[in-house]
Amino acid sequence: MHAELEKQGPWISRLSGTTKIVLLLALSAIGMVSYDTRYLVVLTIFALIFFYSARLKWRQIKALVYAIVGFTLLNLVLVYIFSPQYGTQIYGSSHILFGSGFLAVTAEELFYLLNMTLKYIFIVPLILAFLYTTDPSELAAGMNKIKIPYKVCYAVELSLRYIPDFLREYRQISFAQQARGLEISKKANLWQRVKGSSQILIPLVFSSLDRIEVTTRAMRLRRFGTQKKRSWYKAHPLSKLDWFLLGVTALLVVCGIWLFQVDQGRYYDPF
Amino acid sequence: MAEKKKTGGLSVQAVVATGIGIAIVFVLKRFVPIPTGVPNTTIDLGEAFLAFLGALFGPAVGGLTAFFAHLFTDMTWGDPWWSWIIADALFGLAIGYSRSFLKIRTEPLTTGKLVKFNVLQVAANIVCWGLIAPLGDIWIYSQPAGKVFLQGVTATITNALTIGIIATLLLIAYAKTQDQNQKLTKE
Numbered sequence: 278m279h280a281e282l283e284k285q286g287p288w289i290s291r292l293s294g295t296t297k298i299v300l301l302l303a304l305s306a307i308g309m310v311s312y313d314t315r316y317l318v319v320l321t322i323f324a325l326i327f328f329y330s331a332r333l334k335w336r337q338i339k340a341l342v343y344a345i346v347g348f349t350l351l352n353l354v355l356v357y358i359f360s361p362q363y364g365t366q367i368y369g370s371s372h373i374l375f376g377s378g379f380l381a382v383t384a385e386e387l388f389y390l391l392n393m394t395l396k397y398i399f400i401v402p403l404i405l406a407f408l409y410t411t412d413p414s415e416l417a418a419g420m421n422k423i424k425i426p427y428k429v430c431y432a433v434e435l436s437l438r439y440i441p442d443f444l445r446e447y448r449q450i451s452f453a454q455q456a457r458g459l460e461i462s463k464k465a466n467l468w469q470r471v472k473g474s475s476q477i478l479i480p481l482v483f484s485s486l487d488r489i490e491v492t493t494r495a496m497r498l499r500r501f502g503t504q505k506k507r508s509w510y511k512a513h514p515l516s517k518l519d520w521f522l523l524g525v526t527a528l529l530v531v532c533g534i535w536l537f538q539v540d541q542g543r544y545y546d547p548f
Numbered sequence: 549m550a551e552k553k554k555t556g557g558l559s560v561q562a563v564v565a566t567g568i569g570i571a572i573v574f575v576l577k578r579f580v581p582i583p584t585g586v587p588n589t590t591i592d593l594g595e596a597f598l599a600f601l602g603a604l605f606g607p608a609v610g611g612l613t614a615f616f617a618h619l620f621t622d623m624t625w626g627d628p629w630w631s632w633i634i635a636d637a638l639f640g641l642a643i644g645y646s647r648s649f650l651k652i653r654t655e656p657l658t659t660g661k662l663v664k665f666n667v668l669q670v671a672a673n674i675v676c677w678g679l680i681a682p683l684g685d686i687w688i689y690s691q692p693a694g695k696v697f698l699q700g701v702t703a704t705i706t707n708a709l710t711i712g713i714i715a716t717l718l719l720i721a722y723a724k725t726q727d728q729n730q731k732l733t734k735e
Contacts, residue, residue, distance in 0.1 A: 305628055305630070306630075309630055309688055309689065310688065312690060341624075341625070341626060344625065345625065345626050345627070348625070355695050355698075356691065356692055356695050359692050359694035359695040359698070360692035360693075360694055360695070363692045367690070393689075393691075396689065397627060398626075398627070400626070400627060400628075401626035401627055404623055404626050404627070404628075405626060408623065408624065426557055426558075428557050428558045428562075428563050429558070429566075429612060431563055431567070432558070432563045432564075432566035432567040432570065432612065432616075433567070433570065433616055434567070435563070435564065435566075435567025435568065435571075436566070436567045436568070436569075436570035436571040436574070436616065436617075436620075437571075438567075438571075439567065439568055439571035439572075440571045440574055440575060442571070443568075443571050443572050443575045444575050444579065447575055447576075447579070447580070467582065467591075470582050471582060471591055471710070474580055474582065474593055475593065475596075475713075475714045475717070477580075478576075478593055478596070478597065478714065478718070479717075479718070479721060481572065482572075482597060482600065482718055483721075483725075485568050485572050486604075486722075488568055489561070489564050489565050489568050492564045492567075492568070493560050493561045493564045493565075496560050496563070496564065497560050501560050501563070502557075502558075502559070502560050502563065543690070
């Protein structure tokens with residue numbers, strides 16, 4: 278039965294949760310530190326392979342992509358306005374393209390902004406792909422495999438189980454309050470929105486406290502947490518593909534660290 | 549209670565509180581943010597609930613909830629921003645220490661305790677959002693100082709105010725339900 282299920286779907290949905298977590302952590306850690314443009318481009322391409330295999334529909338991710346583009350642009354503008362000469366500071370040279378004075382656009386600043394954009398977006402395709410192809414239970418099993426205490430893993434699994442519930446509950450309370458004349462849409466001013474949202478918060482909080490009590494009792498009755506270890510229904514050994522991808526990731530991380538040596542620091546300086 | 553000590557780690561209630569806490573903070577952070585006008589900083593009711601949860605269940609629950617809720621929120625935006633995730637986790641940890649003096653389940657809530665809670669939360673906000681998060685952005689991500697401190701200071705102020713008002717109200721509302729229970733047991 279299990280083997281049959283495994284054969285279905287694109288290869289990305291057959292990856293073990295462990296592989297996905299390790300991949301994500303390793304790549305986001307190394308991509309966070311590195312400012313080498315070539316390396317970040319390689320990481321982006323690697324991430325795009327996963328994205329491609331997840332076969333996501335444009336309408337699934339449309340809103341998210343727009344939001345990310347918006348955020349990134351806003352951040353770029355802000356960084357530029359606050360320190361238009363930051364690139365010059367980092368690369369130690371200044372090639373003015375146009376403009377003059379404090380706001381002069383230098384090639385270094387543009388290059389720095391390009392690197393920053395790459396850092397913002399390189400992992401987005403990977404995360405989108407994983408978001409839509411990962412089973413929550415598999416995630417918990419995967420976390421436990423990399424030695425995170427099982428109680429923490431179970432808490433995370435529990436949270437993924439409850440997110441849709443609370444979302445529905447939040448919306449129900451919100452509609453009920455709005456029907457009674459509470460304005461929390463964009464039309465209301467900031468203070469009204471804060472006040473309105475907190476009026477939704479109180480019923481939500483108290484129902485969640487009740488749920489903590491009930492669930493705790495249920496889990497105690499089932500003797501949760503009495504053993505040192507726990508097995509997972511969704512846990513399964515790593516396949517060849519898993520090991521291959523883990524190998525590639527390790528190679529990429531080593532490459533990234535090696536590049537710090539080559540570049541003598543985190544920045545790749547073409548100037 | 550005895551069985552809890554045998555395996556160590558979190559109690560069953562802490563596990564459940566963390567799980568449900570992550571879910572609620574995530575929903576509040578992801579679907580109810582109110583923009584402040586400064587990029588990537590919002591008035592965040594999730595932080596208010598987090599402070600309340602920490603005050604009830606302690607540092608471990610606070611820290612874990614903050615870490616995973618922030619991580620999941622960032623992931624659904626496509627990009628985990630580690631310096632802020634770590635700052636948030638430390639904030640949850642710090643605010644959890646208010647449990648030891650609030651003792652909200654066993655003792656009545658006084659004005660003095662609420663003042664103490666708010667002093668702690670403001671201090672934790674300043675350290676986490678005003679210092680750790682921006683410094684992390686500078687060291688880890690090499691972002692210019694001016695921009696990250698603007699974001700950090702905005703986050704400090706909005707979080708301190710949100711928690712100061714909403715978490716305090718939640719604590720008062722919760723204390724009322726607890727007091728009634730005590731009166732019942734005394735008789």
